Amino acid sequence: MNSPGENGFANKVSDAEETLRLIARLPAPAGLEERVKRALRMNSSASKVVPWPAEYAPSGKWTHSAWARCAAAAAIVAIVTGGSWTVLPHHQPARASKAIPLPHVSAAPGFENANAIRTPQTLQGPVVKRVPKSSEPAPKNAQKRKPHAGRRQTAPQPGEPK
Amino acid sequence: MEIAPSAVHDETRRQADEQTLAALVDQYASTLYRVAFSVLRNAADAEDAVQETFLRVLRHRDSLGEVRDHRVWLVRIVWNIVLDRKRRAKTRPETDDVNDLARVLPASGLSAEQRTAAAQHHAHVFACVERLPAKEREVMVLSAFEELSSVEIASVLGITESSVRSRLFRARNLMAELLNHARSSR
Numbered sequence: 001m002n003s004p005g006e007n008g009f010a011n012k013v014s015d016a017e018e019t020l021r022l023i024a025r026l027p028a029p030a031g032l033e034e035r036v037k038r039a040l041r042m043n044s045s046a047s048k049v050v051p052w053p054a055e056y057a058p059s060g061k062w063t064h065s066a067w068a069r070c071a072a073a074a075a076i077v078a079i080v081t082g083g084s085w086t087v088l089p090h091h092q093p094a095r096a097s098k099a100i101p102l103p104h105v106s107a108a109p110g111f112e113n114a115n116a117i118r119t120p121q122t123l124q125g126p127v128v129k130r131v132p133k134s135s136e137p138a139p140k141n142a143q144k145r146k147p148h149a150g151r152r153q154t155a156p157q158p159g160e161p162k
Numbered sequence: 163m164e165i166a167p168s169a170v171h172d173e174t175r176r177q178a179d180e181q182t183l184a185a186l187v188d189q190y191a192s193t194l195y196r197v198a199f200s201v202l203r204n205a206a207d208a209e210d211a212v213q214e215t216f217l218r219v220l221r222h223r224d225s226l227g228e229v230r231d232h233r234v235w236l237v238r239i240v241w242n243i244v245l246d247r248k249r250r251a252k253t254r255p256e257t258d259d260v261n262d263l264a265r266v267l268p269a270s271g272l273s274a275e276q277r278t279a280a281a282q283h284h285a286h287v288f289a290c291v292e293r294l295p296a297k298e299r300e301v302m303v304l305s306a307f308e309e310l311s312s313v314e315i316a317s318v319l320g321i322t323e324s325s326v327r328s329r330l331f332r333a334r335n336l337m338a339e340l341l342n343h344a345r346s347s348r
Contacts, residue, residue: 012337013337013341015283016290016337016341019284019287021308024200024306025196025308026196028196029205029209032212033187035209036187036191036216039217040216040220043217044176044180
């Protein structure tokens with residue numbers, strides 16, 4: 001004899017199974033078979049292949065003839081050669097890339113120069129005026145003579161007569 | 163133009179295949195629909211699954227002659243299709259709505275209140291079934307089909323008959339626990 005606990009367990013599970021059985025016994029919707037058959041007909045007609053005519057069928061005798069085989073092979077070769085011949089003149093070798101290399105952008109954090117090129121400001125150099133050349137030649141010893149030569153270099157001492 | 167004998171033969175064979183397929187549809191479409199509905203719980207999805215099953219059969223009609231048990235074979239195909247669909251459409255909610263269940267399940271001779279209570283009970287059971295581990299759940303759902311023996315369930319799931327029995331035993335225990343837990347938490 002089962003205990004009340006076991007009976008309760010069995011009842012609950014059988015209740016749950018009864019719910020599943022209700023689903024399992026559900027009638028199929030009306031016209032299901034017809035709809036499935038229609039879908040099958042549509043699908044099979046879409047995938048139907050047109051049969052070969054008898055004289056050209058692959059199982060026919062014409063494929064056994066050596067002449068027909070040679071002709072077919074020649075036709076295939078002609079088509080392939082002709083096709084490649086039309087493609088070949090249009091073929092051009094790849095040219096070198098014309099892409100301009102981009103300047104290197106540093107990955108360092110901080111502000112960037114936004115690709116601006118820095119041009120340092122150049123100073124205006126001193127402009128030397130050209131002294132017009134005199135017609136007389138300079139004396140020879142004038143060049144050798146030092147400027148202020150013979151002049152006293154030291155400053156005059158106080159009390160000393162100037 | 164003369165028509166090749168092989169073409170005539172192909173046409174005859176194609177017609178024979180179509181007739182066999184039509185007979186299979188007549189015989190098993192409703193069973194397959196119920197199997198699909200028990201997992202998907204949506205009439206349109208279940209019908210789609212049945213159509214897909216027979217389209218697969220159409221594609222592999224050459225192997226029809228090698229099949230011993232067409233019923234189990236078809237149930238196995240539809241089972242794989244519905245599991246695949248359920249896996250892919252996990253985000254879409256099933257027909258867990260109480261009103262939908264009340265509409266789908268038979269409730270003749272019940273008052274409106276009783277019908278609502280029955281629908282809520284069914285929804286609760288389905289929720290518990292969903293919480294079972296996949297292996298146990300599959301066996302439990304298939305065991306509800308009276309036309310499928312444990313040997314046939316084993317064939318559909320690709321396991322041994324003893325595995326079916328042990329999984330069914332575990333599923334019943336887990337269901338009882340889940341139902342008890344749900345009742346005590348109410």
